[in-house]
Amino acid sequence: MKDELRLLLESCLETGSETDLQAITTLLEGVQRKIKRNRNTFIDGLLHMERSFDQNSCEITIPINPIINNDLDIVHGGITATLLDSAMGVMAYQQLPEEFAAVTNQLNIHYIAPGIGDSLRCKAEIIHHGSKTMVISGEVYRNDGKKIAYATGTFFIIKK
Incomplete structure (x- = not known):
């Protein structure tokens, strides 16, 4: 090898x-x-994710580089979706007891503007925390402050 x-x-x-x-x-x-x-x-290593979170939110920042761009030289929508899913998933996971995890059930994304610049920052916050599911929102911003995507996700709570 x-x-x-x-x-x-x-x-x-x-x-x-x-x-x-x-x-x-x-x-x-x-x-x-x-x-x-x-x-x-x-995934977090390959995208060079930097995480920060508190009790109410999770933020993940990634640098923009040629690997994550599409042929229009903007961030591929799938990378934006991965960033949203990752931040919202980390937010869900942080709220659960150690013997539980959260997995994505549904992800709804609204793409608003192209992903360009030096970096993207995603912020996720919990909308609903039930006993079997969580609903979380996420927003992605370019380093110039422009919002490029908004999403909501539903996460199943499962026993590890």
């Missing part, structure tokens, strides 16, 4: 454009973040 990876990486380094090399660097730094933080999943 290491030899195959080494050959693949060498080929990319020799033939890749500056944008390709920037993407490789971002991906490898993301994997390194996952390893250093001893996380089970790659």
Whole structure:
């Protein structure tokens, strides 16, 4: 596996454009973040997520880079959806006792403006906390303060 990876990486380094090399660097730094933080999943490392939360809200910020852009050079809508789902999921998870978790049941997103600039920041807040479900809202902003998406999500509360 290491030899195959080494050959693949060498080929990319020799033939890749500056944008390709920037993407490789971002991906490898993301994997390194996952390893250093001893996380089970790659998504927060690959997207370079920075989290902060309090009792009432969760915020996740990600840098914008070529890996997350579509062919129009704006953030892919699926990345925006992942950011919303992640922030709302973390918010749900933080509210539950240790023996419970939350999984997404429904996610409704309204895309408002293109994701451009240096970073995106998502803020999630609980709308309803029941015994079996939670409803959470999320908003994504560009670093210039412009709101680019609004979402609500329903999360099932499950026993681990």
